[in-house]
Structure formats: structure tokens, C-alpha cells
Amino acid sequence: MKGGAPDRCNVLLAGSGGREHALAWKLRQSPRLGDLWVDPSANAGLLSLGRACPQSLEPRNRFHLERWMEREDIRLVVVGPEALLEQGMADDLHKPPHRMVFGPMRAGARLESDKAWCKQVLRSANVPTAEARTFGRDQLEAALHFVRSRPDPLVVKASGLCAGKGVVVCDTPAQAETAVRDMLERRIHGDAGATVVIEERLQGEEVSVLALVDGSTIWMLEACQDHKRVGERDTGPNTSGMGAYCPTPLATEPLLRQVEREILVPTVDALRREGIDFRGVLYAGLMLTHGGPKVLEFNTRFGDPETQALMMRWRGDLLDTLWRTAEGSLDGAEIAFAPGSSCCVVVCAEGYPGKPRSGDPIEGLDQAEALGSSDMPLACFHAGTKAGSPGPLTAGGRVVGVTAAAPDLRQAAGRASEAASMIRFQGSFFRRDIGHRMLGSR
Numbered sequence: 001m002k003g004g005a006p007d008r009c010n011v012l013l014a015g016s017g018g019r020e021h022a023l024a025w026k027l028r029q030s031p032r033l034g035d036l037w038v039d040p041s042a043n044a045g046l047l048s049l050g051r052a053c054p055q056s057l058e059p060r061n062r063f064h065l066e067r068w069m070e071r072e073d074i075r076l077v078v079v080g081p082e083a084l085l086e087q088g089m090a091d092d093l094h095k096p097p098h099r100m101v102f103g104p105m106r107a108g109a110r111l112e113s114d115k116a117w118c119k120q121v122l123r124s125a126n127v128p129t130a131e132a133r134t135f136g137r138d139q140l141e142a143a144l145h146f147v148r149s150r151p152d153p154l155v156v157k158a159s160g161l162c163a164g165k166g167v168v169v170c171d172t173p174a175q176a177e178t179a180v181r182d183m184l185e186r187r188i189h190g191d192a193g194a195t196v197v198i199e200e201r202l203q204g205e206e207v208s209v210l211a212l213v214d215g216s217t218i219w220m221l222e223a224c225q226d227h228k229r230v231g232e233r234d235t236g237p238n239t240s241g242m243g244a245y246c247p248t249p250l251a252t253e254p255l256l257r258q259v260e261r262e263i264l265v266p267t268v269d270a271l272r273r274e275g276i277d278f279r280g281v282l283y284a285g286l287m288l289t290h291g292g293p294k295v296l297e298f299n300t301r302f303g304d305p306e307t308q309a310l311m312m313r314w315r316g317d318l319l320d321t322l323w324r325t326a327e328g329s330l331d332g333a334e335i336a337f338a339p340g341s342s343c344c345v346v347v348c349a350e351g352y353p354g355k356p357r358s359g360d361p362i363e364g365l366d367q368a369e370a371l372g373s374s375d376m377p378l379a380c381f382h383a384g385t386k387a388g389s390p391g392p393l394t395a396g397g398r399v400v401g402v403t404a405a406a407p408d409l410r411q412a413a414g415r416a417s418e419a420a421s422m423i424r425f426q427g428s429f430f431r432r433d434i435g436h437r438m439l440g441s442r
């Protein structure tokens with residue numbers, strides 16, 4: 001079989017959250033893994049699986065980072081977060097055939113980091129998405145005029161990266177007006193919100209379809225459903241994700257084929273026409289409307305917490321698959337999921353999604369993990385934690401992603417919630433209803 005990762009491969013994993021802990025957990029199961037190096041700002045869970053890279057990953061330190069990578073013979077760099085991709089980590093460090101970087105170059109990452117441009121690409125490729133208008137930094141009055149003239153509910157989005165905080169889903173024109181002023185006038189998101197995308201508010205179920213793309217081959221992973229609102233029954237403000245499960249029964253085989261045909265393939269083709277050889281994760285956030293699936297957004301990285309649920313039942317060598325994605329030999333990869341269902345429940349710190357408490361001792365992680373068994377695995381993936389004594393401390397809004405696999409969603413969600421209730425720190429909370437839209441009331 002052509003291509004594939006070397007027999008012994010030292011890996012640097014960039015990013016410090018729950019997604020990365022889940023990736024590290026799976027990478028550790030690869031027979032090809034040599035040394036695993038993790039981000040200098042890694043959480044306590046990541047630090048238990050790898051050694052902290054002694055070099056800063058910031059673009060201005062590339063020279064020293066490269067020298068260090070050569071010394072340590074790093075063959076694969078796996079980039080978790082979008083901000084590093086936008087900063088050009090793949091452009092700088094991808095040196096085939098010796099060293100691969102998993103994650104798109106800056107030009108491809110723009111699909112996520114520049115929502116206004118993404119809309120243009122989607123339109124040019126005839127990909128179904130919400131109707132939208134874009135307004136730049138000097139167009140405050142035009143944007144206000146537009147929202148006042150539209151009685152139907154709107155969504156206002158900062159065009160740039162805002163760590164999941166740049167989208168305002170509005171019920172009334174007054175809310176949309178405030179959101180526009182916040183971004184274009186008060187500049188609450190700085191330059192990232194200096195251009196806004198204002199779009200129609202779509203109705204339906206949300207599904208996340210993540211696909212690996214190696215430039216030409218597209219490999220769809222199991223479809224996931226995230227839970228964005230902080231409160232049970234989908235109430236309260238948006239978060240970066242309170243829990244996710246996969247596979248979602250909403251994504252039937254015909255629907256997935258439609259997503260591939262009408263959304264993923266035309267998007268990858270449109271990128272190619274722009275001269276962009278996209279390699280990495282193409283993550284389509286979709287709304288399943290009466291008129292079919294429509295794109296809410298594209299991300300160009302693994303989702304968080306979708307990845308925790310995906311890794312829990314991932315079969316096969318993740319390291320080899322990520323290498324092949326970067327190399328362009330994905331058709332030789334072995335990708336499969338264990339039967340059943342997996343569910344991630346995120347235990348959060350008091351105050352999240354506003355300013356969370358931090359520095360509190362976390363108890364109960366071992367007891368929670370003890371609920372797992374070989375046929376029904378369970379893991380506590382660290383997100384916002386840091387090493388402390390005697391145990392880890394909270395250090396972020398989303399603290400631990402308790403992730404369980406089981407024969408069906410009801411059991412997976414039940415086990416994840418049961419284990420989550422064993423994790424204790426000051427003011428901890430989590431949603432007990434992850435999966436509720438599929439399970440009905442529990």
C-alpha cells in the first residue's frame with residue numbers, strides 16, 4: 001500500500017484542550033507512536049500523556065521551534081485549534097516527505113477564519129447556506145438599515161475568529177441592531193468583528209459533519225450532534241459546546257450522501273479552483289431545514305466536544321490516518337467506528353460561558369473513570385485544567401469532558417451523566433440531557 005506513516009513517528013500535538021486530550025489518548029494507542037510532545041500550555045490530562053514541548057508555538061518562534069523539531073526528529077505535527085492554522089502553522093512546518101502537518105494551510109483555514117469569504121466560496125459553488133449580506137468597517141449605517149428593514153429573525157456574525165463568541169442569534173430587529181453596533185461601532189471583537197455577516201435565521205435540527213480531506217479524497221466521519229446552549233432543554237446563552245454524541249440518527253445514509261454531493265464535494269472543488277489544496281478536517285456545521293441541509297458554518301479543524309465522542313469509538317490507527325490526510329494518501333487509510341454510540345458530557349466551572357471561576361481542586365476523576373469497562377469504555381478528557389497538588393485544578397470554563405461508549409445512545413448518555421456527577425469542584429455543573437432531542441424526556 002502506498003504512503004502512510006513511518007514505523008516510528010515522533011509527534012507534536014498543538015493545542016491544549018479537551019479535543020487535544022482525546023486526540024492524544026487515541027494517538028497513544030498507535031503502534032507507530034514514538035515520542036508524544038504536547039503543547040507548552042497543555043492541560044493536566046495532556047501532560048499525563050506526553051512531554052511538554054519546551055518551545056513556544058507562536059509564529060515568531062518558528063526558527064527555534066524548527067531547530068528543536070529537527071533535533072527531536074518530529075515527523076508529524078497535529079494542529080488542533082483554528083487560531084494556529086490561521087497563523088500559518090501548516091504553511092511554516094509542513095515539509096514533505098519528511099515532516100507532515102495535519103491541518104490546512106492558512107489559505108484553506110480561511111474558510112473558518114473569514115466567514116465573509118466563506119460565504120462567497122459557498123455562493124460561487126452553489127452550496128446551500130443561509131441567505132446573507134456582508135458589511136465592512138465603514139458600513140455601519142447600511143448594516144443598520146438592512147436589519148431594520150428585515151422583520152424576520154436574523155443572525156449576526158463577526159467575520160473573523162472569536163473563540164466561539166462571535167455569533168449572535170437574534171429574535172428581534174432590536175437585538176440585531178445591538179449586535180451590529182457591538183461589532184461595527186463598539187468593536188467588542190476588535191478586528192475580528194470589523195466585518196459582519198448578517199444572515200437569515202434558519203430553523204431545524206443541527207448536525208456536525210466532519211470529513212477528512214487529503215486534497216482530493218473526502219472521508220466523512222460519523223455525524224455528531226453538539227449542544228450549544230448552556231442550559232438544559234437548549235436554554236440560555238450559547239457556549240462552545242456542552243456535550244455531543246455520535247452517530248446521530250438524524251444523519252441517515254441518504255442525508256449523508258446528499259451532504260457529500262451538495263456540500264462537501266462542491267466546496268473542495270471550489271477551493272481547488274481558488275488554487276487551494278485543502279488537507280485536514282472540513283467540519284460542516286449544518287442545519288437540517290425543510291429545504292434540505294444548509295451550511296451554518298465551516299470549521300477547518302476537529303470539533304470540540306465532537307472529537308471526544310468520535311475518538312471514543314474510533315477504530316484503526318489515528319496516527320496513520322492523520323499522516324495520510326496530510327500526505328494525500330487517505331484512500332489507503334483504515335477508518336472505522338466501533339458499533340454502538342458515544343456521548344461526551346462537559347462538566348463546566350461556575351460562571352461559564354461568562355467569566356468562569358478557576359483554581360479550584362477537582363475531585364472524583366478516578367472514581368468516574370472506574371465506571372468504564374473494556375466493553376463500555378469511559379474516559380475523562382481534561383479541557384480547562386492545570387496540574388496542581390495533590391490533583392488537578394480548574395483552569396477554564398469547560399473543565400472535563402466525560403465521554404462514554406455503550407451499545408446505544410441512552411446507555412452512553414446515562415453512563416456519561418452518571419460519571420459526570422462524580423466529578424466535583426466548587427460550582428461545577430453540567431447538562432444532564434445531552435442527546436435529549438433523540439431520546440425524548442428523561
Ligand code: AMP
Binds near residue numbers: 297
Ligand atoms: P457558528 O459558530 O456559525 O456555528 O454559530 C454558532 C451557533 O449559532 C450555531 O451552532 C447555531 O446554533 C447558531 N447559528 C449560526 N448561524 C445560524 C443561522 N443562520 N440560523 C440559525 N442559527 C444559527
Ligand code: GLY
Binds near residue numbers: 304
Ligand atoms: N463544537 C463546536 C466547535 O467545535 O466549533
